[in-house]
Amino acid sequence: xxxxxxxxxxxxxxxxxxxxxxxxxxxxxxxxxxxxxxxxxxxxxxxxxxxxxxxxxxxxxxxxxxxxxxxxxxxxxxxxxxxxxxxxxxxxxxxxxxxxxxxxxxxxxxxxxxxxxxxxxxxxxxxxxxxxxxxxxxxxxxxxxxxxxxxx
Amino acid sequence: xxxxxxxxxxxxxxxxxxxxxxxxxxxxxxxxxxxxxxxxxxxxxxxxxxxxxxxxxxxxxxxxxxxxxxxxxxxxxxxxxxxxxxxxxxxxxxxxxxxxxxxxxxxxxxxxxxxxxxxxxxxxxxxxxxxxxxxxxxxxxxxxxxxxxxxx
DNA sequence: CACTATTTTTGACTTTAGCAAAGAAAATGT
DNA sequence: ACATTTTCTTTGCTAAAGTCAAAAATAGTG
Numbered sequence: 001x002x003x004x005x006x007x008x009x010x011x012x013x014x015x016x017x018x019x020x021x022x023x024x025x026x027x028x029x030x031x032x033x034x035x036x037x038x039x040x041x042x043x044x045x046x047x048x049x050x051x052x053x054x055x056x057x058x059x060x061x062x063x064x065x066x067x068x069x070x071x072x073x074x075x076x077x078x079x080x081x082x083x084x085x086x087x088x089x090x091x092x093x094x095x096x097x098x099x100x101x102x103x104x105x106x107x108x109x110x111x112x113x114x115x116x117x118x119x120x121x122x123x124x125x126x127x128x129x130x131x132x133x134x135x136x137x138x139x140x141x142x143x144x145x146x147x148x149x150x151x152x
Numbered sequence: 153x154x155x156x157x158x159x160x161x162x163x164x165x166x167x168x169x170x171x172x173x174x175x176x177x178x179x180x181x182x183x184x185x186x187x188x189x190x191x192x193x194x195x196x197x198x199x200x201x202x203x204x205x206x207x208x209x210x211x212x213x214x215x216x217x218x219x220x221x222x223x224x225x226x227x228x229x230x231x232x233x234x235x236x237x238x239x240x241x242x243x244x245x246x247x248x249x250x251x252x253x254x255x256x257x258x259x260x261x262x263x264x265x266x267x268x269x270x271x272x273x274x275x276x277x278x279x280x281x282x283x284x285x286x287x288x289x290x291x292x293x294x295x296x297x298x299x300x301x302x303x304x
Numbered sequence: 305c306a307c308t309a310t311t312t313t314t315g316a317c318t319t320t321a322g323c324a325a326a327g328a329a330a331a332t333g334t
Numbered sequence: 335a336c337a338t339t340t341t342c343t344t345t346g347c348t349a350a351a352g353t354c355a356a357a358a359a360t361a362g363t364g
Contacts, residue, residue, distance in 0.1 A: 003275075009282045010271035016289045017176060017270075018198065023296040024173050026216045030303070040351065046170065056312060064178040069352050071313055093311040093360045118169075119162035121295045123155075129291055130161045136288010137168045139281055143273045144175040151182065192320065208343060221321055223344055245329045245342040310361075320351070331340070 017140070031114060044073050045082065045107050046114070053098040055088075064148075082106060169292070183266060192225050197234065197259050198266070205250040207240075216300075234258060 032042040047062055048054060060070040074097055077083045082103035088094035099107060122130050184194035199214055200206060212222040226249055229235045234255035240246035251259060274282050 005279060006271055006275060006282070007267070009279070009286060010274050011267045013274065013282070013286055013289065014267045014270045016286065016293050020289055020293040020296065021173060021176050021180070022195075022216050023293065023300055024169060026300055026304075027296060028173070038350065043170075043174075057310095064174050065351090066353055067312065068314080068354080072351090075313095091311085091361070095312065115159070115163045115166045118166045119158055121299045122162050122165065123158060125291070125295070127157060127161070130158070130165070132284070133288045133292045133295075134161060134165055134168065136285045136290075137165065137172055137292060138288075139277070140285045140289060141168050141172040141175065143277070143285075144172065144179060147273045148175055148178055152178075190319065209341095217320090218322055219343065220323080220345080224321090227344095243330070243342085247343065306364090308361100308363075310359100312357105312359085314355105314357075316354090316356105318351100318353075321349080323348085324346090326345075327343085329340100329342085331338100333338075334336095 013140075027117075031117065035110065035113075038076065040069075040073050041076055042110070044070075044077065045103070045110060048083070048097070048099055048103075048107065050099050050104040050107065053096040055094050056097065059097065077103070165292075179269075183269065187262065187265075190228065192221075193228055194262070196222075196225050196229065197255070197262060200235070200249070200251055200255075200259065202251050202256040202259065205248040207246050208249065211249065229255070 028042065029039055032039045035042065037045070043063060044059065047059070056067050056070050056074065059074075060067045063070070065073075074083060074085060074095075078085055081100055084096075084098050084100055086096050088096050122133075180194065181191055184191045187194070189197070195215060196211065199211070208219050208222050208226065211226075212219045215222070217225075226235060226237060226247075230237055233252055236248075236250050236252055238248050240248050274285075
């Protein structure tokens with residue numbers, strides 16, 4: 001006995017997620033461009049927190065990219081003096097990537113403004129609808145994330 | 153008086169959407185690769201319906217890409233005999249892109265299997281949670297989509 | 305110390321994408 | 335009727351994004 005309801009819901013969600021993805025990619029591209037960044041740079045900066053330091057691999061994993069790609073993204077950020085790259089003392093194979101002061105300032109601004117952009121989109125709907133969005137995306141994110149871990 | 157609640161919700165949604173995006177991109181990439189397609193080709197095929205025909209511009213608009221990019225994606229699909237490309241008779245400036253039989257078969261399989269993949273992810277949660285996902289993503293998709301129209 | 309494993313980088317390559325100009329056809333003005 | 339403008343697609347060129355395999359450097363192990 002196959003679950004017809006599941007099939008319907010899966011189809012609908014597949015479709016919607018697909019469309020959402022295209023829109024959000026366009027949104028990210030616009031935002032990055034407006035701030036003089038390449039999309040990959042914006043995506044990278046957005047996940048590094050001030051004060052913390054990261055290995056290349058950590059960044060690669062959390063961005064779902066290859067380490068070699070990260071090396072190049074970091075090269076770019078380093079050239080713009082947004083991140084520091086030092087060899088770890090405990091294990092000199094590791095790089096320790098962290099934000100410079102300039103980087104921290106920029107990332108602060110970036111996060112602020114990117115959240116504002118979303119605030120702008122969300123401001124005309126009810127608190128309840130915003131919560132529905134949060135819940136829906138939260139659930140979906142969890143599912144896709146664990147699915148990826150299993151199937152990668 | 154600024155809306156603190158809005159700001160919080162916007163931040164949370166920003167973060168989640170960002171993560172969801174990365175995961176879904178990885179998911180699309182895996183799926184396309186498993187089916188011997190380039191990601192752009194998969195994305196394109198996914199939006200063309202059997203029996204209908206599309207102009208280059210229509211496809212470009214709905215994929216949020218430039219017409220020239222689409223020309224090349226279609227080149228690839230045409231080379232694999234998945235789509236036909238004929239000059240429109242009413243207005244010979246237009247191309248009419250449509251699925252070949254081979255293309256229809258493939259797209260049918262693709263849609264089926266891509267929905268199945270999502271069914272796999274969704275099968276262990278409740279119908280209500282699936283509906284929450286649907287509602288949340290639907291709302292968000294609407295917001296981002298209209299935002300894009302205004303700000304492009 | 306030789307060997308293996310890990311982390312990052314480099315080189316070569318593919319894929320994705322856009323812009324500007326060219327080409328081709330239609331619409332429009334005179 | 336025909337020169338001009340507009341519209342749609344393609345082409346050439348370039349940049350950005352991304353991967354893989356091999357090299358380089360370090361750490362761990364028998």
